[in-house]
Each structure stands twice: as structure tokens, then as C-alpha cells.
Amino acid sequence: MAQIVGLLATSHVPLIGKAIGQGLQQDPYWRPFFDGYAVHECLRRVRPDVAVVFYNDHGLNFFLDKMPAFAVGAAEQYLNADEGWGLPAFKPFPGDPRLSWHLIESLAAAEFDVTTCQEMLVDHAFAIPMALMWPGGGPWPVKTVPISINTVQHPLPSAARCFKLGQAVGRALEIYDENVKVLIVGSGGLSHQLDGTRAGFINKEFDLMCMEKLVHEPQALTRYSNAQLVELAGSQGVELLMWLAARGAMPSSVFTVHSHYHIPISNTAAGLLVLENAA
Ligand code: DHB
Ligand code: FE
Secondary structure (H helix, E strand, O other): OOEEEEEEEEOOOHHHHHHHHOOOOOOOOOHHHHHHOOOHHHHHHHOOOEEEEEEOOOOOOOEOOEOOOEEEEOOOEEEEOOOOOOOOOOOOEEEOHHHHHHHHHHHHHOOOOOEEEOOOEEOHHHHHHHHHHOOOOOOOOOEEEEEEEOOOOOOOOOHHHHHHHHHHHHHHHHOOOOOOEEEEEEEOOOOEOOOOOOOOOOOHHHHHHHHHHHHHOHHHHHHOOHHHHHHHHOOOHHHHHHHHHHHHHOOOOEEEEEEEEEEEEOOEEEEEEEEEEOO
């Protein structure tokens, strides 16, 4: 049985990749953000073997012509590429095809007919949380399973559906026949809007409410429609769906290890929440 050790939910602003590439962590703009990213001691203690990463592709691996609601990587490795932000590419991420196929089989049995990707480029939304969790440029210490959720081409899967997808992943991990420690990652949000008349929109009150509810009452957040999420969190704030899917994969009983909220990084309210399995 896989052991779900914890959840890390985080924003994934591309500019963070530039700051890392240029070593700007102590720069006055960046310092509060990087100082708030105090997760490394916890990761060293927990030592996950695999990260299952819920993230949203931004037009790199999927585009408007073909857009799966849910896609699961099943590759030996995942190459990072830049879909237009001018970011340096991170090292390839090791895959875990055996776990990927177990998740895909279990999801199909649970009536989630996901797109399977035996080749998959991963964008900043996948790479930046990894680089924040394991800085320094050494070999990635975990294998990975990317799970991409459409936030680009409406209609998007609903908050309730994303939470259920996460629950199905959690149940699949419970019956996995290998004794591996799994970290669940949710990459996206919090409130932000990149274009249109509301560009720069941030909703601190809503974000903090979501961060609070996500811990002990995540189902409360599944009542929002995506239209409501766009209104409350901005058109890109729907990336909250990643946090919901990731929380669905965790056991119901959790405790908060760390949380941080910083406005703004680029156009985004940068949120970070680390939960551990209380069982
Ligand atoms: C920004 C935030 C994102 O989530 C993203 O995918 C791209 C850009 C930003 O705030 O600049
Ligand atoms: Fe994004």
C-alpha cells in the first residue's frame, strides 16, 4: 500500500522560475515569498518517494484544438519546456510508469476515463513547484506522476468533479501494491486574472477563506461553479481546482504543517499550504 504522507498546494507563477534562474531569492521583491516557502525541513523529514502532481497545462502539451479534461502521464520521464515565458528549462523529471498505470486503471474502474500520455511535456505549473520544493539543481529526489486538469478551454470540469477525481486517486493509492511514500501536489491559484478589464484582480478574502476551508471542510468549496470561481478568484483563479483535486486525494483527517500567503507575485496571490496525514 502506498502511504500518502502529505499535501503541498502552491501557486506556480512563471516569474518564480526567472527569480530562481537569476538567484534573486534575497532580492527585496522576492524575499518575503521565498522566506515564506519554509517546506524543506518537512520534506527532508518525510522523504517522499513519489510526487503525484495535479497541475494545469497552459497550452504547452495540449492546445485549444485538443483539450482533455483530465490527462495522466505514464512516461519514463517528462521533459520541461517553456510555452513562451522565456524560462530556462528544468532537468527532466523521472516518471513512475508502474504507478501511473495503476492510477489510470483504478481511475477507469472508478469511471474517470482519462487521457493517457506516454509522452508528455510539462510546463511551468509542474516544474516550478518542484524547483521550489527541491532547490539547488541536484537530481530530483522523487519520481513523478503528472495529472493535468483543463483550465484553458471552457467548459472546465467542475470543482465537485475535480474533488472526486482526487478522491479516486487517493483510493487508488490505498490499494497500490508497493510500499512507497507519496506526496500529493496541487499547483495553481490562488486568485489572479492575467488579461481583460479585470487584469490584476486579486481577492484576498476569498483566498484566505479557501485556504481555511480546504483543511477541514474542503467539500464546502465544491459548491462553487466555475463561473462563480471566475468571478470570485479571477479567470485564472479557477486553478483552485488543482488544490481541490489534491485535497480530495488526501485522507479526511489532516493537520496543517505550514501555510503562507503573499500578494502579489506578478499578477497572482501566491498561496502555499502544507498538510500532513493525521492518521
Ligand atoms: C501568472 C500566473 C500563473 O498562474 C500563470 O500560469 C502565468 C502567469 C502571473 O501572475 O504572471
Ligand atoms: Fe497558471
